[in-house]
Amino acid sequence: MDVIEHYLYTKEHEWISIEDTTATVGITDYAQVALGDITFIELPEVDSEVEQFEQFVSIESVKAASDIFSPMSGRVIEINKELESDPGLLNKSCYEKGWIAKIVLTDMDEKSNLMTAEEYNKFLEGLET
Amino acid sequence: MTMISQDSLKQTPLYQKHIGLHARMVGFGGWDMPLQYEGIIVEYESTRKQVTVFDTSHMGEFILKGDCRACGLDRLVSSRIIDMPVQSCRYGMILNASGGVMDDLIVYRLGQEEWMIVVNAATTEKDFNHFRSHLTKQSVLNNVSASTGKLDIQGPWAMEFLKDFIPGLTKLDYYTFAHFMILGERAIVSRTGYTGELGYEIYFPANRIAQLWDKIFENPKVKPAGLGARDLLRIEMGYSLYGHELSDVITPLEAGLSKFVDFEKEFIGKEVLLTLRKEGPSRKMAYFVCDSRRAPRSDFRIYSTDSEEIGIVTSGTFSPELKKGIGMGFVANEYVSPGKKILIGDATNKIEACTTSRPFYKKSSLKN
Known part of the structure; x- marks a missing residue:
């Protein structure tokens, strides 16, 4: 499973990439493999407020519907509209073209609730055994 | 489709092949199957455009010897089978005394007085016991499910692909079959399937089906396909799946399968169905397309645009063909006809949809 070095991760398999107080979020390689072919996404509204670990996106794959949780709290400033017509980008490029939303973060201390890439890799190893 | 993995699941003779291909496995009808x-x-996509192979060895097969009427078979199957030519197949249902569907099946007429009955995996034992208790003494019934392996070869290239090692296969018309020698074994090959594409089902000795599997995959054009694709393909055709569109408490008249009920003969459940036919069922199978890519799921409720509950979804999925959610389910009679606006959902979400007619997929190669 691909894991990106400088990103932070949740136990629900979301990633967040932070630059100053703005962050990009998405789902991890593990998540997209587990979900299978993704066929639908309901994106959050721009300007909506999201709370850490609260549901802010719904995803459907061929077989099931899943909730996606925001890795940190903040305000949504941009969403990846391309996913609405081509949700398969979440499978093909989950860390790049398949990014979900950009958020202005409100509480940087929340970073301590997330895993580093190294910690997330260990977490994944634990899941596989 | 129930997706629970359990250790007690049965394995087909191709289980190790699936594991070797790193298939994602899933519990289905008591079997550990490739999803x-x-x-x-x-x-x-490979099935719609090229050719794929499905392991369907989990399905049940019975061999029955006896006269169609005298042995009791005619009463056990809803459809007209007495006039079936030898080497033809026919779809039908096993009904209970209340007219509910115990299972759906395909009858193969092997000889004037010899039949192969192909039933669903989860219902094999129930069906066998039901057959045994209703057949007369002028019958010999054998459950050959364990010794019978089965592959479905489906897709527009199926005939071109198979004719190389099954010469003579090109003569088969839709819903007919013949015996062929394959790898030195006597196999039944029928032109049938569950995908809406040109295709064949091969019945082959279970202890040698792994060799047939390997032989087929010597050709790189053919790909394996699992139950996930199978479910998508059959929903796009509007085909029923036992446990979803069909059950003990659903009659063929409600399920839109009246044409597979022969009211001119005697069969179990006939009295109830005659009454129901006269009165008209209060609910019927409807087919619907959603306005978005969001998929309806089994057990989602169906509502009128006034939010009145009018039915329940039996199967739903995202349709790669239509790029929209599609599904089928039971609705009150007045919402069955195509073109009715409906809402589909659960407590949190409602999807806008419109009723239509089956099949959803219009480019079938089935009868090419």
Whole structure:
């Protein structure tokens, strides 16, 4: 499973990439493999407020519907509209073209609730055994 | 489709092949089956455009010897079978005394007084016991499910692909079959399937089916496909799946399968169905397309645009063909006809949809 070095991760398999107080979020390689072919996404509204670990996106794959949780709290400033017509980008490029939303973060201390890439890799190893 | 993995699940003779291909396995009808290999949509596309192979060895097969009427078979199957030519297949249902569907099946007429009955995996034992208790003494019934392996070869290239090692196969018309020698074994090959594409089902000795599997995959044009793709393909055709569109408490008249009920003969459940036919069922199978890519799921409720509950979804999925959610389910009679606006959902979400007619997929190669 691909894991990106400088990103932070949740136990629900979301990633967040932070630059100053703005962050990009998405789902991890593990998540997209587990979900299978993704066929639908309901994106959050721009300007909506999201709370850490609260549901802010719904995803459907061929077989099931899943909730996606925001890795940190903040305000949504941009969403990846391309996913609405081509949700398969979440499978093909989950860390790049398949990014979900950009958020202005409100509480940087929340970073301590997330895993580093190294910690997330260990977490994944634990899941596989 | 129930997706629970359990240790007690049965394995087909091809289980190790699936594991070797790193298939994602899933519990289905008591069997540990491949849900997908490469991916559900890729396997779906390969079946619609090229050719794929499904392991369907989990399904049940009975061999029955006896006269159609005298042995009791005619009463056990809803459809007209007495006039079936030898080497033809016919779809039908096993009904209970209340007219509910115990299972759906395909009858193969092997000889004037010899039949193969192909039933669903989860219902094999129930069906066998039901047959045994209703057949007369002028019958010999054998459950050959364990010794019978089965592969479905489906897709527009199926005939071109198979004729190389099954010469003579090109003569088969839709819903007919013949015996062929394959790898030195006597196999039944029928031109049938569950995908809406040109295709064949091969019945082959279970102890040698792994060799047939290997032989088929010597050709790189053919890909394996799993239950996930199979479900997509059959929903796009509007085909029923036992446990979803069909059950003990659903009659063929409600399920839109009246044409597979022969009211001119005697069969179990006939009295109830005659009454129901006269009165008209209060609910019927409807087919619907959603306005978005969001998929309806089994057990979602169906509502009128005034939010009145009018039915329940039995199967639903995202349709790669239509790029929209599609599904089927039971609705009150007045919402069955195409073109009715409806809402589909659960407590949190409602999807806008419109009723339509089956099949959803219009480019079938089935009868090419």
